[in-house]
Every structure is written in C-alpha cells, then in structure tokens.
Amino acid sequence: MKNQYTVELEHIWTYFGEQLIHQDINLCLGEGEILGLVGASGSGKTTMMREIIGLDIPTKGQVKVLGEVVQKACTIECRKRRNQTGVLFQNGALFSALNVYENIAFPLWELGCTDENLVKQMVCMKLSMVGLSSKDAMRSPAELSGGMVKRVALARALILEPELLLLDEPTSGLDPIASEDFVILLQKLHQELNFTVFMVTHDLHILRDLCTKVAVLADHQLIAFDTLDKVLSYQHPFIKLFFHNHRAERIFKALEAEHG
C-alpha cells in the first residue's frame, strides 16, 4: 500500500513569465536514497526544490511527495497536517527573534505539543544528535557561526521526524573542516533515521561520499539521473565541463586514494 517513491516529478514545465526554467522534467526518488542535484547557477535547482516544498507551483506537470500531489495541498492547513518534510534553507532561515532552543522547539509547539517536559526532552535529544552543547541552546542565532547555524537549522528540520529532508546547498559558506563534519553528521543521521534526502549541492565531496544518486540539470532539462559512476561516463558537454575539469579530476583522485 505504501508508495514506493518519496518524490515524484512528472512532466514538470516551469516558466517565469516568458523565461523557460524547466522543460519536461521527470524524476522518481525512492525511499532512503540521497539525491544530489547539480547544475550551473541559474539552472533552476532551487526552483525545483521550492516546487517540491510547495512554495512555487510549476506551470505544467505534477509534483508528488510521499504519494500526495503537492499542488493540491498547498494551503497552510494541508501543509501543517502533512509536514513530513524537513527543509534546510541555504542560509539556515532561523527565526532571529527566537533563541536556538525556541527555534528547534517551534515546530513542536506548532504541532500542538503543550507538554513542556516532552518538548524539552525532544529538543535536547535533537541538539545532541547534531552535536551541539547545552551552552548553545540559549544563544540567539545572531551569535552563532555559519556551521552552527546549519546544525541548528538541521535540528529544526529533523525535530518532527521527517521522512524527506530537503537541503539547499548544505555546505555552502562552511570551511572544509566544518563541511566535512557536516557530511559525516548527515551520513550518521541518515544511517540511523533512514530518511530520504533531496539535496542541491556543488560539493564534489558530498556527491562522492554521500549521494546514492546524482541528478544533473542543464539546458532546462534533466540530462542525467543515475549513480555518480554512471553519470561520470555520460558524454554531455555540461557533464564533461562539470566533472572532468582539472579540479574535479584532482578531487576525485584524492578521494579515490583516500578510500582505496
């Protein structure tokens, strides 16, 4: 009875005014997979993610998340009932008027949880999961570093136990160490909680280490949707540019040597 696919895009066409963004995009993402979506700047990656959240509506086509058509369930009420998706926005999008604890507890309060003890218990658990200490809980988002903001935002995205996690460039703006930490954290959490991840990223490390599937967006179309190794053998000019330049080759070689 349960739907096999977590995210389904069927014949998506998107126009911004006259400008064509997506041209007939089809994509099916299975349960427990980690998808890395790559593409040039302005190729409509973030738009695609917004369509999956239901913030933007495609001009034509159908977006299904967890078996439910997103366009038909765009009202606040429906979103509240559903919210089985956790979203991590590019800059964290933490509520600056609330502190870290309140930020993470917010979705729980909105769910109607009035038992403060339970909220506290759950927030502390999520804090510990993303590797934050109790000292950070009472700080305001303005005092946090970029990496911590991402962790807090991740904790907030995870608090309602989502089945689908949407990440918009999770490692952008992080230093290599923090970004490595974040990748390991995601990996661990994914193993434990077994959610599906849809991620927009440019980070080759993430693509190599984390993603089970890679989708490439170019010329308004989805030119590849496969495992990384297979995508690498595609002959499309964008893929050649993106994966087979000097820098990318070096990174892959280094990673190869590291992992054996």
Added chain:
Amino acid sequence: MNKQSLHGINMPYIRFAKEQEAERVILEGQWTLRLLVESSGLRKALKKLGRAKDKQWDISQVERLDSSAAFFLWDAWGKQLPDKLTIRAEHQPLFNRWQHRTVPEPHKMLPDMSIIWYFWQAILLGFYQHISAWLTLLGRLVLDMAYLCTHPRATPFKEISLNIYKAGVSALGITALVGMLVGVSMSYLSSLQLQRFGAEIYIIDLLGLSIIRELGPMLAAIIIAGRSGSAMTAEIGIMRVTQELDALLALGVSHSMRLVLPKVVALSLVMPLLIVWTDVIALIGGMVSAELALDISYQQFIEQLPKSVPVVNVYIGLVKGMVFGMMIAMIACHFGFLIKPNTESLGQETTHAVVASITAVIMVDTVFSIVFRNVGFP
C-alpha cells in the same frame, strides 16, 4: 484494544502479557513523535512502567519506531536498556547512539532577578549613549559640510535630489489633506465661540497666527517624522542586515557623507517648503469655512491677513521647519545605525525613531515659542 485512527494509522498502544515470573510489556502500532504528542496518557503510562524494573519489554512488534519515540523509551527506562528486552535489529541503532552519552540540559529559562537592577542602569546609560552618539553624528556632519565647502564636487547631489523627491514631493498630498481638514475644523470651532462675543472678524487673526506660527510647522513636521523618518530608519537598518553598510565602508565611502548628509540636507530644504504648502492649504480651508460660517468674504480675509499677521511669523515658521527637518533626519539616521541584524530590532528602532523625532520636534517647538515670545505679534 487495537485503536485505528481516522487516517488509517495504527495508534501506538501497550499490551500486557503474563509470563511465568514477570509481567511482559508489549508495544504495538506506530510509535512516532506525532502520535506520542497527541496522547499524554500513553506517555504517563510509559514513564510509570519504565520506573518498575521487574518488567520484560517487547518492542519487536511495533510497526514504526522513530528516533523521538526511541529516545522517549530510553529516557523512560532510566537512560539504559532494560535487562530483558526483545528488539528488532533495525531498531538497535536508534538506541546505540545514546549509550555512553549524556544529553545536554539547557540552562534554566527563568530570567535573573538582577535584570531589574540592570534595567534601570541600562535606561540611564542608554540615554547617555544616545545623546553622545547623536552628537558624534552631528559632529561628523559638520566636518562633512566643511569638507564639501573645499571640495564642492564631492557633494552627493543625486542622493539629495532623490531624498527631496521621496520626502517632499510625494508628501504633498497627505500634508495638503491634513492641513485642509485642520484649517476647516479650527475655523469652524472658533467661529462658534467668536460669534458669542460678536468678534467674528478676529477669526482672521486667530487662524493666521495659529496656523502660520504653530500648527503648520508642527503638522508638517509630525507627518514627515512618521512618514519619511521611519522610512529612513528602516532603509539604513536593512542596509545593515544585508551588509551594505559594511560594503560601503570597505569601499572607503563615508556613511555620514553618503547616507546621512543627503537626508539631512534634503529634509531641511524640503520642510520649509512643505510648511508653506501646508500653511496655504490650511488657510484656504479656514477661509472657506469662515465664508460659510461667518459670512467673511474671501476678499476681506485676504486683505486683512497681512495686517493681522506680521510677516516675521512666516520667517519663524520657515526657520522652525529647517530645524525640524534636520532633527527628524538626524534622529532617524541615528536610530537606523543602531539596528542590529535581526527582525525584532528593526521594528523596535523604527518605533523609537518616530517617537523620539516627534518628541524632539515638540520640545524644539516649545523652545522656539519661549525664545520668540515677544516677536511677531501685531
């Protein structure tokens, strides 16, 4: 005891089975955070059962177990796995994470009582800091002005003209409307009183003096403070949030020269003009109303006005306007620079800016009335 909710989800529930030596607690259904939140009875029951150490636990028959529910169980068991536990292998990692690991406790949420003491201190200190920061801004402006006298080419004409348009031209409508209405109501109300003494002709003195000397400048200033002052504060505040202020500094562009000076110059140029405009409209409103209520003809009104209101009153109004304009722009900019990059601060400082500039305008107006108490009366 198997409960099915409306959505076809199996509610979590606890089943008991009697074994030879101990009671067996069996969990079934979907154990997720969402369902746990809904049923406080279940949470209480679990906590109570967890405290009793002699129970056998069987969670191998749950349909779903998410990390929140797992953690809740772990906590109920006293932060350890019970001795006799039946569990599916796939759920084991959910518990493994918590072994040998402490969960952070947030610091207490209650505010410190000492905050009351700091509150008063902060108010006094805050007032002093506002004054000193404001004076610094004034000093910078004076220095900028001096610099512009020697380097007239650096004058930000574009910004000045933009501000003149934003604060002046687009405010013509609202100041006219308010001026007109105040003129009409003043004239009408005082005509009722004057008629009782047979002193109808003094309506011209009354309207002329009060509008040109006091009401016109004050009305225009208050409207501009609410309208342009708040916009200026918010504008600078958003520039802080988007780091535009930092970008300007990094390029070596002075904030006071490029942001504050154009606003101050524009408002001090525009305010006198707006005051003249408000005065004229308010007087026209008063004149029409006087014609209707007291039969004082337009010609009579216009002829009598210069005789009963010496022209120096207009000059006082214009000087007031210039000072008001400078005050409003400087206070708005001062509060704009205080905005911190968060949503709350933006609203707070904008409110402060409007309140402070209106208060300052009224205070300065009082000073003007005391200083010029012997000037301008017929």
